[in-house]
Amino acid sequence: MDLSRLNPEQRDAVTAPRGPLLVLAGAGSGKTRVIIHRIGWLLAQGASADSILAVTFTNKAAAEMKGRLLRLAGPVAAQVWVSTFHALGAEVARHDLFRLGWPKRFAVADAGDQLALVRRLSRSLSVDGRALDARRVVAAISRAKNAGVVPEPSPEGQGDDYDVIAREVLPLYQRALRAQGAVDFDDLILLPLQLFNAYPQVLARWRRRFSTLLVDEFQDTNRPQFDFVRLLAGKRRDVCAVGDDDQCIYSWRGAEVRNILDFHRSFPGTQEVVLGRNYRSVAPVLAAAGAVISVIPNRRPKLLSAERPHGLPVQVVVLPSEEDEAAWVALGVEKRLGEGVAPEEVAVLYRTNGQSRPFEESFRARSLPFEVVGGSEFFQQRDVKDVVAYLKVLANPSDEVSLLRIVNVPARGIGDATMERLLQHAQSQGLTVQASLDVAGAVEGLAPGAAMRVHSFSQLVARMRERLRREPMGQVARSLLSEIGFAEETRAGAKDAGVAQARMRSVEGVLASLEAYQSREGPKADLISWLNRLSLDARQEEESPERGRVALMTLHAAKGLEFKVVFLVGLEEGFLPHSGMQGQPPNLDEERRLAYVGFTRARDELILTRAATRMRRGREVPRTPSRFLLDLPGVGVETLDLTAAAPTPPGPAQPTVFARLKEQFRSSGGAERGSA
DNA sequence: TGCAATATCATTTTT
DNA sequence: TGATATTGCA
Numbered sequence: 242m243d244l245s246r247l248n249p250e251q252r253d254a255v256t257a258p259r260g261p262l263l264v265l266a267g268a269g270s271g272k273t274r275v276i277i278h279r280i281g282w283l284l285a286q287g288a289s290a291d292s293i294l295a296v297t298f299t300n301k302a303a304a305e306m307k308g309r310l311l312r313l314a315g316p317v318a319a320q321v322w323v324s325t326f327h328a329l330g331a332e333v334a335r336h337d338l339f340r341l342g343w344p345k346r347f348a349v350a351d352a353g354d355q356l357a358l359v360r361r362l363s364r365s366l367s368v369d370g371r372a373l374d375a376r377r378v379v380a381a382i383s384r385a386k387n388a389g390v391v392p393e394p395s396p397e398g399q400g401d402d403y404d405v406i407a408r409e410v411l412p413l414y415q416r417a418l419r420a421q422g423a424v425d426f427d428d429l430i431l432l433p434l435q436l437f438n439a440y441p442q443v444l445a446r447w448r449r450r451f452s453t454l455l456v457d458e459f460q461d462t463n464r465p466q467f468d469f470v471r472l473l474a475g476k477r478r479d480v481c482a483v484g485d486d487d488q489c490i491y492s493w494r495g496a497e498v499r500n501i502l503d504f505h506r507s508f509p510g511t512q513e514v515v516l517g518r519n520y521r522s523v524a525p526v527l528a529a530a531g532a533v534i535s536v537i538p539n540r541r542p543k544l545l546s547a548e549r550p551h552g553l554p555v556q557v558v559v560l561p562s563e564e565d566e567a568a569w570v571a572l573g574v575e576k577r578l579g580e581g582v583a584p585e586e587v588a589v590l591y592r593t594n595g596q597s598r599p600f601e602e603s604f605r606a607r608s609l610p611f612e613v614v615g616g617s618e619f620f621q622q623r624d625v626k627d628v629v630a631y632l633k634v635l636a637n638p639s640d641e642v643s644l645l646r647i648v649n650v651p652a653r654g655i656g657d658a659t660m661e662r663l664l665q666h667a668q669s670q671g672l673t674v675q676a677s678l679d680v681a682g683a684v685e686g687l688a689p690g691a692a693m694r695v696h697s698f699s700q701l702v703a704r705m706r707e708r709l710r711r712e713p714m715g716q717v718a719r720s721l722l723s724e725i726g727f728a729e730e731t732r733a734g735a736k737d738a739g740v741a742q743a744r745m746r747s748v749e750g751v752l753a754s755l756e757a758y759q760s761r762e763g764p765k766a767d768l769i770s771w772l773n774r775l776s777l778d779a780r781q782e783e784e785s786p787e788r789g790r791v792a793l794m795t796l797h798a799a800k801g802l803e804f805k806v807v808f809l810v811g812l813e814e815g816f817l818p819h820s821g822m823q824g825q826p827p828n829l830d831e832e833r834r835l836a837y838v839g840f841t842r843a844r845d846e847l848i849l850t851r852a853a854t855r856m857r858r859g860r861e862v863p864r865t866p867s868r869f870l871l872d873l874p875g876v877g878v879e880t881l882d883l884t885a886a887a888p889t890p891p892g893p894a895q896p897t898v899f900a901r902l903k904e905q906f907r908s909s910g911g912a913e914r915g916s917a
Numbered sequence: 918t919g920c921a922a923t924a925t926c927a928t929t930t931t932t
Numbered sequence: 933t934g935a936t937a938t939t940g941c942a
Contacts, residue, residue, distance in 0.1 A: 426932050656919065797931065827929090
């Protein structure tokens with residue numbers, strides 16, 4: 242193991258004796274590098290590769306870590322288990338969840354499934370006469386579940402209305418999930434915890450399996466995840482936790498910074514290493530980031546030293562409108578690419594997924610290669626959701642949420658009234674909804690015509706399920722779609738041919754992914770495992786990480802990554818800091834940390850942009866600059882205001898705006914500035 | 918019952 | 933602005 246390229250602190254962390262170890266690593270201080278090298282060092286010390294477990298939060302981080310590990314330590318590293326918390330939980334559940342009453346092959350409910358289920362369960366409930374916001378109920382349910390393994394009765398009147406409602410809905414929700422043989426994302430951690438607590442032999446087995454744990458981004462663990470780690474570590478307590486309290490950006494998901502700040506209290510005798518040298522960003526970028534984060538009270542003060550003292554100043558650019566912002570960024574990107582910067586070294590970061598649209602359009606207009614990372618937009622598309630729901634119904638007869646979604650898609654004369662009857666019947670007879678469909682003929686009060694249509698639908702499902710036993714699942718899926726006339730339906734429903742084509746392409750993407758999975762996994766591939774993969778890793782369509790493309794993504798998605806040039810856009814009040822949800826006060830400290838994470842992604846160049854006005858609900862609304870801009874230092878920051886010189890003419894966006902901007906971009910020097 | 922036209926209404930972040 | 937709930941008509 243070559244440790245010569247590590248600095249003394251990094252080397253301390255890498256070679257620390259086994260046992261509890263906390264690495265507090267400032268942004269860009271070589272955090273991942275330390276984890277990788279520590280694994281390499283452990284292997285060199287004779288640890289067996291398959292006894293090492295490295296846990297991360299995102300699949301992307303896991304894949305990245307695995308790749309770097311293989312490069313450092315060679316093929317033996319393939320045996321090291323690198324996984325996300327949720328994938329690990331799913332693995333534990335796969336073996337033993339039947340002990341808690343779930344079927345051997347359980348399904349994972351995704352956000353859409355949760356939403357649909359909660360909508361159904363809480364239809365009759367209301368707050369102040371207003372219908373419930375199902376998304377807030379889901380959020381509150383998740384909050385309640387993650388508050389602790391044992392739900393603690395909390396004093397009445399505490400928390401907002403939705404927390405109270407969640408307590409009411411939670412038992413129904415949980416029962417419904419179990420009845421459908423499904424778990425949600427939170428359960429992937431909570432249920433394994435329950436297993437560990439209730440079945441010592443299960444815990445013992447996993448403890449035997451892994452003797453060493455390494456956890457990245459520890460500041461983002463929530464209480465159940467922390468308990469999971471602690472239980473798994475057992476008496477050996479061989480846990481290496483790596484993280485940075487300044488980068489805690491998931492407190493809305495229950496992340497407890499205390500898990501990292503009080504680590505030594507849970508693991509007495511912890512050795513602590515602080516990594517404070519930043520090798521990533523040039524000094525002006527680091528100074529700006531430091532200025533934004535240092536305002537937060539009660540943080541553990543850190544000195545991040547800049548190891549790259551020289552560099553371009555941070556640029557702040559004000560544009561007249563959001564189109565102009567997008568056009569200007571596209572031009573800036575084009576310019577860098579022209580200078581030889583690789584596309585994958587450039588990123589456009591924003592606070593919310595919804596902000597990506599104008600940039601996608603301006604990039605397309607300039608023919609720039611880009612990729613919208615995450616976004617999950619693909620699986621939000623109606624047709625994609627429909628197709629996936631069909632497959633879920635085939636895979637899991639008790640999946641009522643999906644069944645209700647597709648029973649009348651495309652319209653086949655099974656309307657609300659019919660379904661209402663069938664649901665009632667199922668309820669009163671103690672049948673599953675699926676079963677009540679199968680016996681539609683015998684259901685009281687159902688029109689004969691309706692019963693016949695229902696019958697032919699359940700025949701269709703039964704037939705497809707039967708074929709699934711013998712034929713490749715991709716083939717069955719295709720003939721299912723052709724049988725229900727999906728293509729024709731889509732063509733007829735779309736406004737124009739282009740839209741229809743795009744929608745068909747999406748569906749084709751699902752089928753292609755299914756078939757790819759099948760040929761990769763061979764005979765053991767089945768629908769349920771494909772569907773679980775789908776929910777655990779929504780980005781699995783592309784096998785190879787997109788090279789040669791500019792990344793467009795949220796600040797959250799950018800955590801842990803770095804780029805030569807970063808455009809952080811929309812630095813306006815309401816976006817960054819974000820204006821919270823419906824009157825709920827935003828967590829300003831967290832928004833600040835989010836900005837900090839964004840700033841520190843940049844190695845050479847950081848460009849902050851904002852628009853003076855933005856189309857909001859169809860109206861043009863003036864925008865206030867982000868308060869974070871006020872905290873920027875006077876030195877090493879350069880402001881470029883393009884609003885006064887380029888007033889946006891009224892009416893629809895005009896090509897002249899763009900042309901004028903382009904001209905200005907050239908004459909103002911754009912990015913051609915001397916070093917600071 | 919189904920579907921089209923009309924009213925309403927919200928707007929984070931992710932596994 | 934664009935997506936979804938609701939109404940009203942066939």
